[in-house]
Each structure stands twice: as structure tokens, then as C-alpha cells.
Amino acid sequence: MLKKERQAYILHQVNLHNKVLSSSLSADINVSEDTIRRDLMELAEEGKVIKVHGGALSHSFSQVHFPANEVYSQSQKKKIANKAISLISNGMFILTSGGTTILEMARSLPPQLKATFISGSIAAILEYMHHPNIEVILIGDRISKSSKITVGPEAIAKIRQMKADICFLGTNAIDLNHGITDNDWEVVQLKRAMIESSQKVVCLSIAEKINTFQPIHICDLSKIDILITELPADDPSLLPYAEAGIRVL
Amino acid sequence: MLKKERQAYILHQVNLHNKVLSSSLSADINVSEDTIRRDLMELAEEGKVIKVHGGALSHSFSQVHFPANEVYSQSQKKKIANKAISLISNGMFILTSGGTTILEMARSLPPQLKATFISGSIAAILEYMHHPNIEVILIGDRISKSSKITVGPEAIAKIRQMKADICFLGTNAIDLNHGITDNDWEVVQLKRAMIESSQKVVCLSIAEKINTFQPIHICDLSKIDILITELPADDPSLLPYAEAGIRVL
DNA sequence: GAAATTCCCGCACAAAAACGCACAATCACG
DNA sequence: CGTGATTGTGCGTTTTTGTGCGGGAATTTC
Numbered sequence: 001m002l003k004k005e006r007q008a009y010i011l012h013q014v015n016l017h018n019k020v021l022s023s024s025l026s027a028d029i030n031v032s033e034d035t036i037r038r039d040l041m042e043l044a045e046e047g048k049v050i051k052v053h054g055g056a057l058s059h060s061f062s063q064v065h066f067p068a069n070e071v072y073s074q075s076q077k078k079k080i081a082n083k084a085i086s087l088i089s090n091g092m093f094i095l096t097s098g099g100t101t102i103l104e105m106a107r108s109l110p111p112q113l114k115a116t117f118i119s120g121s122i123a124a125i126l127e128y129m130h131h132p133n134i135e136v137i138l139i140g141d142r143i144s145k146s147s148k149i150t151v152g153p154e155a156i157a158k159i160r161q162m163k164a165d166i167c168f169l170g171t172n173a174i175d176l177n178h179g180i181t182d183n184d185w186e187v188v189q190l191k192r193a194m195i196e197s198s199q200k201v202v203c204l205s206i207a208e209k210i211n212t213f214q215p216i217h218i219c220d221l222s223k224i225d226i227l228i229t230e231l232p233a234d235d236p237s238l239l240p241y242a243e244a245g246i247r248v249l
Numbered sequence: 250m251l252k253k254e255r256q257a258y259i260l261h262q263v264n265l266h267n268k269v270l271s272s273s274l275s276a277d278i279n280v281s282e283d284t285i286r287r288d289l290m291e292l293a294e295e296g297k298v299i300k301v302h303g304g305a306l307s308h309s310f311s312q313v314h315f316p317a318n319e320v321y322s323q324s325q326k327k328k329i330a331n332k333a334i335s336l337i338s339n340g341m342f343i344l345t346s347g348g349t350t351i352l353e354m355a356r357s358l359p360p361q362l363k364a365t366f367i368s369g370s371i372a373a374i375l376e377y378m379h380h381p382n383i384e385v386i387l388i389g390d391r392i393s394k395s396s397k398i399t400v401g402p403e404a405i406a407k408i409r410q411m412k413a414d415i416c417f418l419g420t421n422a423i424d425l426n427h428g429i430t431d432n433d434w435e436v437v438q439l440k441r442a443m444i445e446s447s448q449k450v451v452c453l454s455i456a457e458k459i460n461t462f463q464p465i466h467i468c469d470l471s472k473i474d475i476l477i478t479e480l481p482a483d484d485p486s487l488l489p490y491a492e493a494g495i496r497v498l
Numbered sequence: 499g500a501a502a503t504t505c506c507c508g509c510a511c512a513a514a515a516a517c518g519c520a521c522a523a524t525c526a527c528g
Numbered sequence: 529c530g531t532g533a534t535t536g537t538g539c540g541t542t543t544t545t546g547t548g549c550g551g552g553a554a555t556t557t558c
Binding site: 271272282283286302303 | 504505506
């Protein structure tokens with residue numbers, strides 16, 4: 001088994017169960033605990049997991065208190081949110097994924113807006129619920145504790161049978177060659193279904209995620225209609241995407 | 250169980266109940282009180298909790314008001330919750346409605362419990378998600394903003410197609426003549442479906458709602474298997490229900 | 499003020515991590 | 529090719545960390 005392969009497996013396990021024990025991982029894939037520890041170290045340095053004595057935890061675990069970094073990218077995300085909101089008009093049916101950028105958008109929705117929002121993200125739903133005129137449809141199924149969204153065949157089937165006007169995706173990684181990619185298998189399934197069920201696909205992505213990629217492919221750039229970042233639309237780093245036929249905001 | 254994990258659990262409990270006892274925590278997670286004390290120390294040093302003799306307090310608790318009334322009914326609900334939990338065992342499939350009594354139950358679930366909880370209540374789902382070993386299934390559909398649960402035909406269809414071991418209903422009104430009743434049409438639909446889909450039906454009700462009724466009928470007493478209140482099982486006011494064939498706890 | 503808790507301290511012990519080293523596989527490159 | 533450097537992995541040994549336990553000090557409680 002290759003190192004990268006093994007690390008991908010570990011990452012998947014962490015995202016799935018929110019915690020892993022070095023001992024059980026070692027038994028799982030038949031390598032020494034030492035190797036596992038080294039893998040966890042690397043993943044921790046890349047910020048993919050949180051290393052603790054005895055194993056590692058998913059990032060979502062202690063995400064509750066991450067004030068410094070949070071506030072920093074907050075204003076960027078607000079900028080993105082405002083651009084995204086300009087695409088919404090009354091009466092629309094809107095599919096959204098989860099993620100902090102989507103949350104920021106949900107918080108910034110103008111109170112007089114009347115639309116229907118559909119999502120499987122618990123956090124996003126909570127935000128939508130606070131708005132007076134928004135109809136909220138919750139996609140049901142098993143809840144993935146790591147990503148705090150509903151995942152599974154029921155959720156996907158439900159999404160497939162709707163036809164939304166527009167779909168907002170919080171994007172973890174976007175890249176000219178790989179399109180949009182992610183690192184959680186179940187989330188990827190959801191996002192794919194959302195893309196297929198929407199007339200327009202909008203990617204929200206902070207600039208530092210532009211030109212990066214993750215292990216699992218979601219879709220090619222050709223499926224994306226609009227890309228939103230906190231940068232001005234004519235920023236040179238976004239030019240290639242515009243040339244690929246994507247409307248850049 | 251990892252140290253960080255345990256501390257996260259403790260922190261959650263503190264924020265939820267505003268206080269924790271080292272002794273009960275120790276019993277909950279099966280570690281020595283010494284370990285709990287050390288955890289509380291660390292959390293206190295990080296400013297997450299306030300350490301006091303015998304346990305710890307939530308930070309919000311120290312300064313803010315002390316509404317005796319609230320704490321009072323809190324303890325009633327805790328009593329109900331504990332009785333309800335005694336009915337749950339590992340591996341069960343459990344349907345629950347929403348309501349503050351159900352929430353209190355969700356908060357008090359022992360951390361080592363492994364079971365599957367199914368609900369359409371956003372607040373309840375949030376609580377279930379915090380527990381390490383609980384699988385959570387979310388019933389999806391339109392969200393009713395008044396009751397904060399998913400309502401509608403999809404949700405009902407989904408409930409109908411499952412067969413749960415047990416169903417816990419937060420009860421708004423129960424009465425010998427009218428059975429259980431409620432005042433929200435959509436919630437009633439949901440509860441009816443839950444009752445039909447469960448092998449056992451348990452009503453959680455604080456005593457002041459006993460012998461009251463609301464406009465909309467949910468079901469007759471005959472459908473109810475167990476009634477839980479904060480009163481002792483042999484309290485005279487509960488006698489008629491026992492005589493009606495309901496097991497009273 | 500006496501009984502019962504709870505806390506603190508030191509110790510023991512197991513589990514995990516860190517470190518240094520050996521060794522195999524792979525890569526780099528003239 | 530071949531040879532030397534790099535990388536990835538496993539294995540002892542030593543350190544560190546996490547946890548429980550006993551006994552005595554401190555505290556709550558009545």
C-alpha cells in the first residue's frame with residue numbers, strides 16, 4: 001500500500017468517525033504504529049486532522065473555538081456572500097451545500113427575500129430558519145457527524161427528484177485540470193447530485209482554494225456556470241477560469 | 250476514549266446543564282474521579298469552565314440571574330428524562346418527537362449508549378449529534394418555523410416506512426377522555442405517524458399537563474404503552490391511567 | 499464539631515511517543 | 529548501468545503522558 005493511499009484512507013476514517021486510534025489503524029492496514037503516527041503527524045501539519053495522544057481527531061471536533069483564523073477570513077467570506085446574494089431573486093428554488101462560506105451567505109440574506117432554500121446542512125438550515133420569509137426544505141437521511149450534513153442514498157434520491165433554479169456550492173478545492181474536488185466521499189456524492197439537479201451551478205470559493213485540489217473528483221469545470229471569490233472579477237489569477245467559459249464574479 | 254474527546258464531552262455537558270458533578274461524570278464515562286478532576290482543572294485553566302468544589306460550573310452561570318422557577322422545572326424534566334433513558338438499550342431504533350422534555354432526554358443520554366435515533370426536530374438532532382456513539386437519522390421535508398420540526402407528506406411517508414423499537418413523544422396534553430391532544434395540525438400528523446410506526450409508544454409529560462387537553466386529537470390512551478412523569482409511579486393522580494392499562498413510570 | 503465528601507500529593511504502571519538506527523526500495527544522474 | 533542519495537518503514541530503547549490508587553489534608557454539611 002502506498003503512503004498517499006494510506007493517508008487518504010486515514011483521512012477518510014477520521015472524517016467518517018471523527019476520531020481514530022493509532023492502534024486500530026495500525027491493525028487495520030497492517031503497518032506499524034510508528035508509521036501511522038508519522039502519517040498522522042504529516043496530516044496534522046497540513047491541518048487535515050488534529051493529532052492527540054493515542055490517535056487523532058477530526059477538525060470539526062474542536063472547530064467550536066477557532067476565533068483568530070475565523071475572524072480573519074470572515075470579511076472575505078462576507079464579500080463572497082454578497083456577490084452570491086445578488087444572484088438570488090424572489091421565488092427561486094435554491095439548493096445549497098454546507099460550509100462556512102454558505103453559512104455566511106445564509107446570514108446575510110436580505111430579510112424581505114422570499115425564496116425556498118433546500119439543504120442537508122444542519123448549520124445552514126438553522127440560519128435559513130431565522131429568516132422570516134424563507135421557506136426551508138430539509139433533505140433527510142443519516143447524519144454524517146464529521147460534516148454535519150445528511151448523507152446517504154435517500155438524500156441523493158431526494159435531490160435528484162427536484163429541479164432547482166440555482167445551486168450554491170461551498171468549494172474546498174478548484175483547479176483547471178481537476179475541476180472541483182473534495183476529500184469526503186459522502187459529501188462528494190451529495191454535491192454531484194446537487195449539480196445535476198440545478199439549472200445553474202455557482203461555486204463559492206475563497207481565493208486560497210483556487211488552483212488547489214483534493215483526492216476526490218466532483219465535476220469538471222464545464223459544469224460550473226459561475227465562480228465567486230473575494231477577489232475582483234478581473235484578477236489575473238481568475239483569468240484562466242473566465243477563458244474556460246465560466247462567468248467570474 | 251481519548252482525553253480530548255472526554256474533555257469535549259465534559260464541556261458540552263457543562264454548557265448544557267450549567268453545572269456538572271465530578272462524581273456523576275465519573276460514573277457516566279467510567280473513569281476515576283481523579284481523572285475527571287484533572288480534566289476539569291485543564292478546562293478551567295483554559296477558561297472554558299469554572300472549577301468548584303465537587304464539580305464545575307458553566308461560565309455563563311457565575312454572573313447571570315438565577316431564575317429559581319426555571320431550575321425547578323428543569324429538574325422535573327431531568328427526572329422524566331432519566332426514567333425514559335432506562336427504557337433504552339443498545340442497538341435500538343428510536344423515534345422521537347421534539348419538545349423540551351425530549352431535549353432534556355437527549356442531553357442526558359449516557360455516552361456509551363449505541364443506538365439509532367430518528368427525528369425531525371432540529372433541536373433534538375443537534376443534541377443527538379453531540380453524542381459519540383449515536384447514529385442519527387434526520388427526517389426531511391419542509392420545516393415548520395413555529396415548531397422547528399420537519400413537517401409534510403414526505404416526512405410522514407418516511408416515518409411510515411420504518412419500524413422503530415420505541416417512540417418517545419413529548420406530550421402537550423393528556424387526558425382520560427381525549428387521549429393525547431395537541432394544538433398544531435402538522436405536528437399532530439407527525440406524531441400519529443410515529444405512533445403507528447413504533448412497537449412501543451412512550452409519553453413524556455410533566456405533571457401539570459396531565460388531565461388537560463388541546464383542540465386536536467392525536468390518539469386514544471389505548472395506543473400508549475408507557476407514561477412517564479416526574480411524579481412517583483404510585484402518585485394518586487396517575488392511578489386512572491394505570492387502570493386504563495398504561496404502564497406508569 | 500463530627501461525619502462525609504472532595505481534594506491534593508506521590509507513586510506505580512501501562513500505553514503511547516520520540517529517538518536513533520538498520521535496511522530495503524526508489525530515484526537521480528553522470 | 530551503477531552508484532550514491534533519498535525516502536519509507538520497522539524495531540529496540542528511552543521518555544513522556546495518561547490514569548488509577550492510597551492516604552492524609554481540606555472542605556462541606558448538618
